[in-house]
Amino acid sequence: MATELDYDRSLHGIEHEAGPFEVTESQIQAFSRGIAETNPIYTDAAAAKSQGFQNIVAPPTFCTIMVHRVELPDINLKFGGKPTGGGMHAGQRVQSRAPIMAGDKLTASSHLKDVYPKTGRTGTMVFIVWETTFRNQDGMVVADVQESFIRRG
Amino acid sequence: MLYFEDVELGDEIGPLETEATDAGVLEFCEVWANRTPNRFTDQAIAEQSNLPGPIVPGIMSMGMMARLLTDWAGAESLKDLDVVFRQPVPHHKPITIAATVTDTRQEDGENVVECDIMMTGAEGERYVGGKAIIALPSKP
Amino acid sequence: MYLDMHSHSVSSDDSRATVEQYLKWIQVLRKRGHVIDGIVLTEHRKFDYDKDYSALASQYDVVVLKGSELDTRYGHVLVYGVTEPLTNDIDFSNVAMDTRELLKAARQHGAYAVPAHPGRFGIGLTEYIQQGEIFDDVRIVERLNGGSRKGENERAWELCDDKGYLGVGGSDAHLTSHICVCLTKFEASIKTEHELVDALLSEQFKPVWLEDATNNSTSEGIIK
Numbered sequence: 001m002a003t004e005l006d007y008d009r010s011l012h013g014i015e016h017e018a019g020p021f022e023v024t025e026s027q028i029q030a031f032s033r034g035i036a037e038t039n040p041i042y043t044d045a046a047a048a049k050s051q052g053f054q055n056i057v058a059p060p061t062f063c064t065i066m067v068h069r070v071e072l073p074d075i076n077l078k079f080g081g082k083p084t085g086g087g088m089h090a091g092q093r094v095q096s097r098a099p100i101m102a103g104d105k106l107t108a109s110s111h112l113k114d115v116y117p118k119t120g121r122t123g124t125m126v127f128i129v130w131e132t133t134f135r136n137q138d139g140m141v142v143a144d145v146q147e148s149f150i151r152r153g
Numbered sequence: 154m155l156y157f158e159d160v161e162l163g164d165e166i167g168p169l170e171t172e173a174t175d176a177g178v179l180e181f182c183e184v185w186a187n188r189t190p191n192r193f194t195d196q197a198i199a200e201q202s203n204l205p206g207p208i209v210p211g212i213m214s215m216g217m218m219a220r221l222l223t224d225w226a227g228a229e230s231l232k233d234l235d236v237v238f239r240q241p242v243p244h245h246k247p248i249t250i251a252a253t254v255t256d257t258r259q260e261d262g263e264n265v266v267e268c269d270i271m272m273t274g275a276e277g278e279r280y281v282g283g284k285a286i287i288a289l290p291s292k293p
Numbered sequence: 294m295y296l297d298m299h300s301h302s303v304s305s306d307d308s309r310a311t312v313e314q315y316l317k318w319i320q321v322l323r324k325r326g327h328v329i330d331g332i333v334l335t336e337h338r339k340f341d342y343d344k345d346y347s348a349l350a351s352q353y354d355v356v357v358l359k360g361s362e363l364d365t366r367y368g369h370v371l372v373y374g375v376t377e378p379l380t381n382d383i384d385f386s387n388v389a390m391d392t393r394e395l396l397k398a399a400r401q402h403g404a405y406a407v408p409a410h411p412g413r414f415g416i417g418l419t420e421y422i423q424q425g426e427i428f429d430d431v432r433i434v435e436r437l438n439g440g441s442r443k444g445e446n447e448r449a450w451e452l453c454d455d456k457g458y459l460g461v462g463g464s465d466a467h468l469t470s471h472i473c474v475c476l477t478k479f480e481a482s483i484k485t486e487h488e489l490v491d492a493l494l495s496e497q498f499k500p501v502w503l504e505d506a507t508n509n510s511t512s513e514g515i516i517k
Contacts, residue, residue, distance in 0.1 A: 027184055034181035035216035036171060041228050051228075060231045061219045064212040065185040088202075089211040091283075091307070093235035116306065117388050118337065119364040121415035124388060127306070146235075163321045237307055237467075255469035256314050267314070269468040276443060282468060284309035 005126065006078040011112045018070040019107035020137065028058045028102055031065060045102070058100040063143045064092060067132050070110040077151055079117065079126050084151040090127060091148040098142045105137040113146065125150045155226050157257070157264035157289040166252040166268060169221045173209040173244050181213045209242040214281050218270055221250045226266070226287045236270070236283030247275045252285065263288045294479045295506045296489075297332040299362070299371055299409065299435060299463025300472055304344065305337040308467040312346050315472045316353035322473060328506050329473050331356025331483070333373065333463070338364060338386050340375040358486050362409055364388035365395055367421045367428070371435060371463070374404040374490035396430040405490045407461060410438040412448030419452050433493060436460025437500035439474035440467070461493075462500025474503050 025045065032042045037059050040047030045056045077084045100106070110132040117126050127148050134143045175194070182189050192199045192207060199207045215236055222231050242248065249272070256267035266289055272281040300315065301308035312334065319329050332355065334341075340361045350357040361372045366389050372379075379402035383395055392408075399406035411418035411434045418434065436449050437460065453460050462475040480497035483489050492498065 030180060030184035031216070034177060034184060034213060035220055036177070037216070037220050037223075039223065039228055057228065059216060059219060060223065061212065061216045061234065064215065068186070086202075089238055091235075091237040092211060092215055093233070094215070095233045096231060099229060117364075118306070119369070119388050119416060121413060123415070162317065235309055253470045255310075255318060267469075269309075269470045271468075278442070279440075284468065 004080065005115060005117060006081075007075040007115055008073070011073060011075055014111060016070050016072055016110045017107065020105040021066070021069060023058060023100060023102055023104045023106060025056050025102040028056050028062065031062050032059060035059065048101070053099065053101060055102040058102075060096045061094050062100055063106070063134050063145060064094060066106065066108060066134070067110070067145055067147060070108045070132060072110060072130060075112065075115065075128065077115070077126060077128070079124070079153040082153040084126060084153050086151045088150045089147070090150045093146040095144040096142075097144065098136070098140055100134075100136070100142050104142070106134050106142065109133050109135075123152065125152055155289060156292045157266070158292050160254055160257055160266050160289065162254055162257060164254040166225050166254070167221050168249045168251040169224070171217060171248050171250065172246060173213065173217075173242065173248065175207070175244050178207065178209055178213065178244060181210060185210070185212070204241055205243070207244055209244065211238040211281070214238070214242050214272055217248070218250050218272055218281065221252060221270065222268075222285055222287060226289060230287045230289060231285060232288050233286035234270075234283065235285070236281050238281055240278055240280050242272070242280045248280070249273050264291055294330045294482055295328050295476045295501070296330060296356070296479060296483065297464050297466070297473045297475070298461045298477045299335050299438065300332050300466045301336060301362070302334055304334070304339075304341055305467070307337070310466065310469040310472070312357065313349055314469040315466070316349055316355050316357070318469050318472055319355050320353065322503070326507055327473070327503055328508055329355070329476065331358060332472065333358045333360045333489070335360040335362040335371050335463075337362055338388070340380055340385060356484055358483075358489055360486070361385060363390065363395065365390045365392040367392040367426060368411070368413070368416050368418050369409040370395055371407045371409045372399055372404055373407070373493065374486045376402050376404055378402040379404050393428065393430060396428070400430075403487075403490065405433075405493045407493075408434045410435055410441055410445060410449065410465065411452050412445040412450070413438070413441065414445060417445070417448065419448050422452070431456075431458060433459045433461060435463055437462035437475040437502065438465050439463065439471060440465035459496055459498070460500045461498060462502075473506075476501050476503065476506050478506070
């Protein structure tokens with residue numbers, strides 16, 4: 001079995017940008033409901049303000065629903081000479097740098113970090129890793145997200 | 154309030170027993186703007202992806218795991234959550250989320266607690282596993 | 294001597310544990326009454342020549358040895374006693390390398406290769422043997438693997454009984470608190486990778502679960 005990886009390597013080092021997009025109270029509340037989060041600072045503006053926040057606070061992994069706002073190119077991945085398909089989510093990392101609140105206007109910037117093959121219970125896979133940095137309206141980095149996806153030949 | 158000095162290596166956090174419902178996953182997909190129907194909401198589409206049924210989105214599982222930690226340590230304590238999605242998570246099946254403190258240290262002027270966190274199924278299936286870093290205040 | 298024969302640090306792409314965190318956790322396990330002498334780091338698809346864990350090993354009084362876990366055509370293989378001639382001969386990053394060539398090359402170059410989690414669904418050695426493949430050079434397999442799903446260790450056990458293979462045990466840890474859930478009990482004292490290869494060649498060892506790694510243990514490594 002050939003194992004050479006063939007993809008658009010020129011994508012390394014290129015940043016793909018999106019935004020600004022506003023984080024709304026209803027989005028935060030819907031996300032909180034989705035993960036059954038009931039802490040009032042994530043669901044109620046008055047409760048958040050009583051804790052010293054300017055507005056309702058997004059739970060720490062909220063920005064994971066915003067990563068897809070960045071339009072990422074197809075890396076045209078071939079493995080062993082064959083095109084790849086699929087796209088299951090393999091892993092995720094969120095580093096929270098500062099609170100995200102309703103009313104924030106976020107921008108996102110993503111780049112291709114790594115592409116590599118490995119084998120497992122379901123056969124040979126190729127992992128594609130993207131990193132995204134979110135900044136708020138003050139230019140402050142609020143979160144860094146790393147996502148891994150699996151594709152197969 | 155939980156203080157850094159209250160935490161020891163080996164401490165167990167949780168467990169949080171929960172499950173993901175069809176309605177909950179649908180709502181999550183809507184706020185995520187992931188167009189439905191998809192493999193998270195639809196049986197036939199899931200089967201086309203070689204899945205036995207619709208599954209819980211990885212980032213929804215991740216959000217549920219974060220909840221265990223913010224319930225334990227406080228809302229703004231979770232600094233880093235890093236997980237691997239090991240097996241598809243089904244709807245309407247019992248899920249257990251639990252964590253174990255594996256390190257405590259001071260780093261860049263902060264009190265840091267590190268823990269392993271796992272989401273498992275009723276038969277011990279390891280659905281999602283990873284590591285979290287939490288910052289805690291010192292006792293006054 | 295109790296050694297965890299299969300573990301991954303942050304040097305492997307899918308592990309989240311540092312070596313120091315593993316060694317700190319071993320202190321917790323020792324306080325709970327377990328006997329643990331060392332670990333072998335078997336990083337995915339590479340060998341870390343440049344990593345030196347001797348200071349940590351000394352600080353925490355744990356033997357830390359280095360090995361590799363390689364992806365091959367017929368499943369994953371643990372390699373102990375990795376040498377430069379071996380890494381010159383075999384491309385460790387090739388996920389489709391010939392398993393039989395690896396087993397032979399390891400012996401030729403002073404190392405020892407052990408099929409990992411042979412009962413694992415989809416990728417264990419058992420799968421390929423059931424398809425008719427023959428592996429004349431296999432003598433030892435990983436009979437107990439801490440990352441196995443229900444039924445997988447049982448399949449490995451049956452394979453060993455059927456083929457007369459000897460078995461080692463390892464945690465396959467990718468997270469700190471999973472280190473040493475399975476171990477190998479050796480009769481010999483082992484401090485170096487070379488001594489580990491000699492101990493494997495001596496065939497005086499057995500796989501055990503952590504709960505059986507105590508001072509008073511007489512367990513035979515019963516399957517759970």
